[in-house]
Amino acid sequence: MTRKFVLFLALIIATPLVLLGCVMFGASGIGLPDISTETGRAIMQLRANRVVVGFIVGAALSGAGVVFQAILRNSLAEPYILGVSSGAALGAAVAILTGFATVSVFALPITTFATASITLTTVFLLARKRGTPSVYNLILSGVIVSAVCSSVLMFLVSRAPTSGLHNITWWMLGNLQPTSGQLLAVSSVIIIIGTTAIWLMSPELNALALGRETAHNLGIRTDVMTVTGLALATMIASTAVGISGLIGFVGLIVPHVMRTVFGPTHKRLIPASALGGGLFLALCDAIARTVTSPEDIPVGVITAVFGGPFFLAILRKKGESNWSG
Amino acid sequence: MGNAVEFVNVSAGYHGTILLNNLTATVSEGQIVSIIGPNGAGKTTILRTITGLIHPAAGSVLLFGANVATMPSSTRARLVGVIPQNFDNPTAFTVEEIVMTGRTAMLNRWRQPSLKDRIAVERAMVYTDIVDMRRRPLVELSGGERQRTVIAMVLAQSPKLILMDEATSNLDMNHKLEIMQIVERLNRENGTTIIMVSHDLNIASEFSQQLLLIDKGRLVISGTPTEVLKENLLRRVYHCNVYVHQNSNGSISVSPEPRLTTHHSGKGQRIHVISGGGTGEELIRRLALCEYNVTCGVLNEGDSDAEVAAALNIDTALENPFSPIGKTALTKAEQMLQSAETIVICGVPFGTGNLANLKLAAQALNQGKRVLAMAGIEDRDYTPSKEAQRIVAELKTKGILFWNTMTDLLDMLNTQIQNQAT
Numbered sequence: 001m002t003r004k005f006v007l008f009l010a011l012i013i014a015t016p017l018v019l020l021g022c023v024m025f026g027a028s029g030i031g032l033p034d035i036s037t038e039t040g041r042a043i044m045q046l047r048a049n050r051v052v053v054g055f056i057v058g059a060a061l062s063g064a065g066v067v068f069q070a071i072l073r074n075s076l077a078e079p080y081i082l083g084v085s086s087g088a089a090l091g092a093a094v095a096i097l098t099g100f101a102t103v104s105v106f107a108l109p110i111t112t113f114a115t116a117s118i119t120l121t122t123v124f125l126l127a128r129k130r131g132t133p134s135v136y137n138l139i140l141s142g143v144i145v146s147a148v149c150s151s152v153l154m155f156l157v158s159r160a161p162t163s164g165l166h167n168i169t170w171w172m173l174g175n176l177q178p179t180s181g182q183l184l185a186v187s188s189v190i191i192i193i194g195t196t197a198i199w200l201m202s203p204e205l206n207a208l209a210l211g212r213e214t215a216h217n218l219g220i221r222t223d224v225m226t227v228t229g230l231a232l233a234t235m236i237a238s239t240a241v242g243i244s245g246l247i248g249f250v251g252l253i254v255p256h257v258m259r260t261v262f263g264p265t266h267k268r269l270i271p272a273s274a275l276g277g278g279l280f281l282a283l284c285d286a287i288a289r290t291v292t293s294p295e296d297i298p299v300g301v302i303t304a305v306f307g308g309p310f311f312l313a314i315l316r317k318k319g320e321s322n323w324s325g
Numbered sequence: 326m327g328n329a330v331e332f333v334n335v336s337a338g339y340h341g342t343i344l345l346n347n348l349t350a351t352v353s354e355g356q357i358v359s360i361i362g363p364n365g366a367g368k369t370t371i372l373r374t375i376t377g378l379i380h381p382a383a384g385s386v387l388l389f390g391a392n393v394a395t396m397p398s399s400t401r402a403r404l405v406g407v408i409p410q411n412f413d414n415p416t417a418f419t420v421e422e423i424v425m426t427g428r429t430a431m432l433n434r435w436r437q438p439s440l441k442d443r444i445a446v447e448r449a450m451v452y453t454d455i456v457d458m459r460r461r462p463l464v465e466l467s468g469g470e471r472q473r474t475v476i477a478m479v480l481a482q483s484p485k486l487i488l489m490d491e492a493t494s495n496l497d498m499n500h501k502l503e504i505m506q507i508v509e510r511l512n513r514e515n516g517t518t519i520i521m522v523s524h525d526l527n528i529a530s531e532f533s534q535q536l537l538l539i540d541k542g543r544l545v546i547s548g549t550p551t552e553v554l555k556e557n558l559l560r561r562v563y564h565c566n567v568y569v570h571q572n573s574n575g576s577i578s579v580s581p582e583p584r585l586t587t588h589h590s591g592k593g594q595r596i597h598v599i600s601g602g603g604t605g606e607e608l609i610r611r612l613a614l615c616e617y618n619v620t621c622g623v624l625n626e627g628d629s630d631a632e633v634a635a636a637l638n639i640d641t642a643l644e645n646p647f648s649p650i651g652k653t654a655l656t657k658a659e660q661m662l663q664s665a666e667t668i669v670i671c672g673v674p675f676g677t678g679n680l681a682n683l684k685l686a687a688q689a690l691n692q693g694k695r696v697l698a699m700a701g702i703e704d705r706d707y708t709p710s711k712e713a714q715r716i717v718a719e720l721k722t723k724g725i726l727f728w729n730t731m732t733d734l735l736d737m738l739n740t741q742i743q744n745q746a747t
Contacts, residue, residue: 203432210414210426216378218482219402219430264416 004262011275018279022051025286028294047289053176053184053243054285054299055278058250060191060240062277065251066270067198067233070205071226075256075314076139079237080248083142086149087119088112088238089246093156093168105182108242109190116238119145120230171245174300176285187239194236195274201229202266209264247281247300249307254280256314327390329354329486329518330375334384337374338542343382344370346542352535354389354485357512357519359529361553362539363563368522371539372488375520377401389485402430406479410491412471414463420474421459424449427481442481449480453507469500476507487511489521493528501525505532526579530554538562550577566732582732592616594738597661597689599682600671603629604699608671608731613637615735620661623654623682649678658682662689669734670698674705675713683716690723697737700727 024031026047033047034040061079068077079085095101095111126141127134150172157168198205204225207215212222237251254277255269262268284302291297330352338344344367352358360368373379374386377393386393388404406427414423427449428442438446450456453473458466463474472492479487489508493501509532511517523529529536530550538545538553540562546553554577559567566582595618598605605621606629612619622642624631634641642658644650650658662668668689675683683702690696698717706713717725728734 200434203426203429203434206418206422206426207429209416210412210418210423213378214407214409214412215429216398217376217402217405217407218426219399221398259417263422264418265422 004268007261008268008272011272015275015279019051019055019282022054022282022286023047025290026293030290049184050176050285050289051282054282056184056188056191057176057240057244057247058254058277058279058281059195059274060236060277061247061250062254062273062280063195063198063270064233064237064240065277066255066266066273067201067205067229068251069255070209070266071229071233072138073209073211074138076252076311078249078251079233079241080146080246080251081139081142081311083119083123083145083149084116084234084237085241085246085248086146086153088116088241089172090119090149090153091115091238092171092242092245093153096168097156097160105180105186108183109187109239112238112242113235116234116241117231119149120234173298174245174247174303175298176244176281184243187243190239191236194232194239195270198229198232198236199267199270201225201232202270205229205266205270206264209266245298245300247303249303249311250277250281252314253303253307253310256310327354328352328387329356329389330520331387331390332371332374332384333387335374335381335386336383337370337379337381339379344542345374345381347384348542348544349384350537350544350547352518352520354518355512355516356535357509357521357533358535358537359533360520360522360537360539361524361526361529362545366539366562367542368539369490370542371537372407372490372520372522375486375488376405376407399430402482402484404484405486405488406482406484408472408475408479408487408489408492410494412463412475417462417464419460419462420455420466420477421446421450423463423474424455424477424481427478430482445481445483446477449477452480452511453477468496469503472496472500472504473507476504480511484517486518486520489519489523491522491524494524501528508532526554526559527577530577530579554579560730560732564730564732594618594667595620595665596667596669596738597621597658597665598669598671599673599686600624600630601628601673601679604671604673605630606633608669608734609633609637609639611731611735613639617738620665622658622661623650623679650681655681655685658685659688662686662694665689665694667695667697667738670696670702672699672701672705674707675702676707677709680708680712683713687716687720690720690725696720696725697728697734698725699734700729 023044026033026043028043033043035044065078068079068082069075091111091114092108095108100111101108123138123141123145126145127137153172160168204215204220207218207220208222208225208229216222255273258269258272258276262272281299281303285299288297288299288302328351332348332350335348336343336346348371360371362368370379374381375388375393377396377398380394388396388401393401424446425438425442428438428445431442432438450459453476455470455473455477458470463471466474487508493504496504505528508519512519521529533550535547536550536553537547538558545562546558554569556567556569559569559579568580568582570578572578596612597620598609598612600608600621601624609619609621609630610633620640621630621634623644624634624641625644625646625648627646631641631643640661642654642661644654662685668686670683670686673679686696702717703714726737728737
């Protein structure tokens, strides 16, 4: 058994334990609530829900990050930085405010996927002068497109009825409070299917990470695989945004750490990042619930506190030429 | 043995630029073939048509008898593998992982790599002697080790044809030979066909049975090294003088003639250069380096030739920018020609604006001065009445001399000086 294998096993075993641990943290105090009382059961239910949402969303964002990084060969590619999240958020806000989201349980995931795909395409076209866009161009156009999406979102919020206002603001900052059990179930299924699909693409992602021409020579249909990979990553990231709002940097931090531990081979990297991302976000949320207890703070604030410096560190260390962890 | 690759009237390029023009050639199975030619000749384009990365705009490329354009990519990957010049990969992939990606087309996505895959990877690593570094990340390896890893990756692909795109260009002598030996062994033991693009004509001639000489997207000649490596052919294609030696061990070596740098061959000689639009830049520089006493003109101000002349402190007859040659400039140029022994006409096109320069040269020839013109003035005649053509026809009867490359010209100038000396 190699060292990597042991660590991987440890990660799998740690996952349920850490999630269980997260349930012990909440606005009502640290420790398991007394489930013999009505209130205790309600609190327990609420916390468990949030841990599950945190895990699913974290796994999705982190898995999407891995795919973006491999296909764009860019160490800083991540749903939040690429503007995919803002695009999805804008779509979600429109769907919620217009009431389209209530038409069907699939309405929200479909809208977020559509707007996120449009956003990613725009970012890509803006960043590209000729051929593959550079790391910096991609980040720059991601920031610009994100800013535009955010300001439209702000506009919508300012016009929204007061009752919805608080919800949307909260949601823009990232919030793991599940809206409906049905939406959570549908979103989870989409995310699980999407993540499994990208995991099955591991050999292709490995080859694509070596460059498109090499991948072509190794027998990959690079155009088909690039589009499929980006579409799947966008799908899981936008679905995650649909349930949790804007949460940044998870797709950046977790894949980086996992790559240094488990190496860049996607067969191992994708499940490790999904598990790691889930754990990371669940833990961040546990902090968000308790650090100013009994007040809650948005989990997006916590991930940004970790993510900002991390992002800068990678940017400074790696520069343009390098993209791996 | 059949053909590994067959090009049938292949034309190809990017974004409407044709880089490959009506190429027809065959590479037999089991051969080592080198594609040679100057930069930008279309060599890499040829390799890319074989791998289907570029689809021909016309014609077809047959890979072991089947059309590449309609071949599924996984089938193609089992037939042909590519060793690139650079395999710079910043990821932390280990040697073994890289070699395993060679099996991508064969892997079953639902399962772990099979025993067959593992054996192929092991054998490839043994073959290129990288077993010891299997767990090391590629980034830590030296250039030669990296190239061996890439070869192992291609071997794991087990293709019947391997393309090498300047695969040894970044390596030192020893590692170059090491890579070539691996490839030659593959060819000998497994019958793998090798097509390589190389700028190293000596390596190409030493290891190949067939050479394809390419220039400007066209096949110049295909044949054995002895047939292709001819001084006059190479000189025409590469635009420089080369020496070809048949060595005592049967191999052929090609070496470029050392370029004329500063020596005093031109001391005391007066030359007038007629050029324009950058056609004389290089020549003016070289003549100045050889210490000829150079004058130029008539040139328009702002012309790149005029700028080079000014930078080298060369006396130049100048006319206003974008204006036809006027009287003042012409008189100055005439005086320059009077005192020059030789007049050189560069590859400048002639129109009504600068035809006066050609007339000056004609006048000088009549006075018994030597006039050396770059061949093909007829094709550069843009005067409405084709007057330049008429003048050249007349000059030909009076002993004008023509040159094709700058090396030719410098030779002609040198012989003239030697003749005068004797």
